[in-house]
Amino acid sequence: MNKYLGHLENYSAHVDDVGLSFYKGSYTLSGLRIWKKDRAEIQTFINVPKLEVSLLSHLAIDKKWFVGVDIYEPRLQVIDSVLPSHQQFGESLPWCEILNRLVILNIESLRVRDGILLFQNYDYRKPVQISVSKINVSAINIHNTEGVRKSLPSRLNFSALVQRGAWLRGSFDFNGSTSLPSFYGQIRLDDFQLTRMNNVFILYGPYSFRLGSVSLFSRIFVNSGNIRGYLTPFLQNIDAVKMLWNNRISQGYLADAVKAFGGIVLDNHTTQRLKGRRYAFQGQMVAGEEPWKNFWSTIRNGFIPIYPKKPIAMKKKHIVAEQIQELDND
Incomplete structure (x- = not known):
């Protein structure tokens, strides 16, 4: 396994130990690490202390075997920069091939326990x-394998704590057998304090x-490449400062999302309503492209051009426009 993982194009990888349990019908990978070849091993892109694969023997169907996968305390570190050599997004990683090497049978259930995602920029x-x-x-x-007679028979639930202050929760019904992503789901973020992300x-x-x-709160529906949904x-209690600074990062999905959110906040300052306004988005995925990259591009193209110019949900909102020539006057 380490022999294969050591031949990735731009990344190196290593597994410390592989344990087998014939009684449980499982095997465990300990100390999985993946890092860029031009960086030290301690600067890992992915760090998984423990990954356990358990055979679901009661689900042997048509000579196919299925497994359940439990991933414990994974850590993913993403780095952005204006310098491409400093970036770390994992775009060149053959994700599906790596997963097929680590888990050789069909995955029927997947659980991630107490994971961490870090997005960093040191510019x-x-x-x-x-x-x-x-x-x-x-x-x-x-x-x-349960034989659910629905177009979206599978289920995914997740929860996470954003910036140690607000819970992000979501649930999705999906169909894993389609060539293009097909699912229906909803996501909600509760009471996030915006000052926690001012550097962003x-x-x-x-x-x-x-x-x-x-x-x-957002809902999204994807069927046969057609995407539609709303956000x-x-x-509440917004006091925002618009800044004039020419060194901002203007490309990428995060930059587009921050720009759209800024348009929502800074262009709307006349309403005192607490009730939110719904903003719809839609688009069409292009056949032949990598599915999930295609999906995010479609979301971007469907939503970013129509970020709102009219009032939205505000309470005690006050906008202050300032001309700030320096990013940091401290």
């Missing part, structure tokens, strides 16, 4: 960091918040 002297911790994911009936808003905005919180933000 600015006050580093940008987005922390998503306590990630718990449960996916069941992935190959529909400054570098990718550029704007920042003196005060305010946001809650989000409803609820903003």
Whole structure:
């Protein structure tokens, strides 16, 4: 296994130990690490202390064997930068091939326990960091061995803590046997304090918040490449500062999302309503492209051009526009 993992194109990988349990019908991988070849091994992109694969012997169907996978305390570290050589997104990793090597049978259930995702950018002297911790994911009936007679027979639930202050939760019904993603789901973020991400808003905005919180609710439906859904933000007690700074990062999915959110906040300042307004998005995936990259591109193209110019959910909202020539006057 290490022999194969050592021949990835731009990344190195290593597994410390492989344990077998014939009584449980399982095997365990300990100390899985993947890192860029031009960096030290301690600067891992992926770190998985323990991955356990258990045979589901009662699900032997048509000579196919199915397994359940439990991933314990995984850590994923993503790095962004204006310099491509400093970036770490894992785009060149053959994800499916690596997974097929680590788990040689069909995955019927998947659980992620207490994971961590870190997004970092060190271009600015006050580093940008987005922390998503306590990630718990449960996916069941992935190959529909239960014989559920629905177009979306499988189920995924997740929860995570964003910036150690707000819970992000979601649930999805999906069909894992289709060539293009097919699912219906909803996501909600509860009472996130915006000042916790000011370094992100400054570098990718550029704007920042003196005060305010946001809650989000979204639903999305994907069928045969057609994507449609909506996003409803609820903003409270907003005090935002628009900044004039030419060194912002303007490309990438995060930059687009921050720009769209800034448009929602900074372009709307006349309403005192707490009730949120629904913003719809839709698009069509292109056949032949990599499915999930295609999916996110479609979301971007469907939503970013129509970020709102009219009032949305606000309460005690106050916008202050300032001309700030320096990013940091400290």
